[in-house]
Amino acid sequence: MHKDVIVIGAGGHAKVIADIVRKSGDNLIGFLDDSKQAGTEFFDAFILGNTDSYQEYIQKEFIIAIGNNAIREQIAKKMQGVTFYTAIHPTAVIAEGVTIGEGTCVMANAVINADARVGKHCIINTASVIEHDNQISDYVHLSPVAALAGTVTVGERTHVGIGAKVKNNTDICADVMVGAGTVVVNSITEKGTYVGVPARKVK
Ligand SMILES: CC(C)(COP(=O)(O)OP(=O)(O)OC[C@H]1O[C@@H](n2cnc3c(N)ncnc32)[C@H](O)[C@@H]1OP(=O)(O)O)[C@@H](O)C(=O)NCCC(=O)NCCS
Incomplete structure (x- = not known):
């Protein structure tokens, strides 16, 4: 049965999600936005x-x-009692044993491999890779072509930048910004901004 979907926000990211809604055969009803x-x-x-x-x-x-x-977390927590839509692009590859929380979007050509768990309201962006047995917490954003090797954990609200890579068996705590192109080879246990190869804390 086709779903009737409303997208919250009306920027570039909202267009990508609206496109997934349509490509999934669901009905895009419209957008809710505070600045338009x-x-x-x-x-x-x-x-x-x-x-x-x-x-x-x-x-x-x-x-x-x-x-x-x-902000995504704040809005999600305010919207009590609603049904959240999970947007999965038809070209995304989702392996057996994967669980994906409500309100999460998985964009074109992303791969989520066996037994990985992805939380609520995450952004799994274009062509990003989540390898087997990863545990991705709620409100995480994995930017385009970021790659997490096997058995990585990522804490709430952490943002992994475009093209960043994370070594297998590494843990990243909550509220971390991993910069574009960064390579994380050791676990990150303190919130902050990390950049470079290998990753070092800058803020
Ligand atoms: C890491 C990041 C958040 C830092 O931004 P910022 O807080 O404004 O910090 P600044 O630009 O002041 O940079 C601080 C220092 O880190 C360096 N730096 C910033 N980003 C870097 C990166 N990705 N790799 C290596 N060094 C980086 C800067 O050159 C600067 O070094 P300096 O102090 O020697 O001059 C940002 O550069 C970044 O990489 N964002 C990711 C964006 C992204 O992936 N977007 C995808 C959206 S879908």
């Missing part, structure tokens, strides 16, 4: 109202298309 006027046309649909107006559409499914992990 209701009635504005956006990505061949319309802005229906601001984010607080979700209650008018409570029978629909929602996905929060906001890249900032902390």
Whole structure:
């Protein structure tokens, strides 16, 4: 049965998610956004109202298309009692034994391998790789072509930047920013910003 989906947010990331909704054969009802006027046309649909107006559409499914992990978490926690849509691009490869939480999006050509667990409201971006037995916590963002080798854990709200790589059997705690192209070879146990090869803390 086709689902009726409302996307929260109306920026570039929201377009990518709207495209997945359509490619999945579901119905994109429209967008809720706090910075665009209701009635504005956006990505061949319309802005229906601001984010607080979700209650008018409570029978629909929602996905929060906001890249900032902390803001995505705040909105998800505010939207009690709604059904969240999980967006999985038809070209994503999801192995057996994988679990994916509600409100998460898995974009084109991403691979999630055997027995990996992905939490709620995560962004598993274009062509990123989550290898076997990974544990990805809620509100994580894995940027395009980032790659996590086997048995990696990633804490809540951590953002792994574009093209970053994480060695197998490595743990990254919550609230970490891993910079673009960074290679993580040792576990990260303190929140902050890490860059370079191998990763070093800069903030
Ligand atoms: C890591 C990052 C968040 C740092 O941004 P910032 O907090 O504004 O920090 P700055 O730009 O002031 O950089 C701090 C230092 O780290 C260096 N640095 C920043 N990002 C780096 C990276 N990815 N690799 C290596 N060094 C980096 C800077 O050159 C600077 O060094 P300096 O102090 O010697 O001049 C940002 O550069 C980054 O990589 N973001 C990832 C973006 C991304 O992947 N987007 C995908 C969205 S889908």
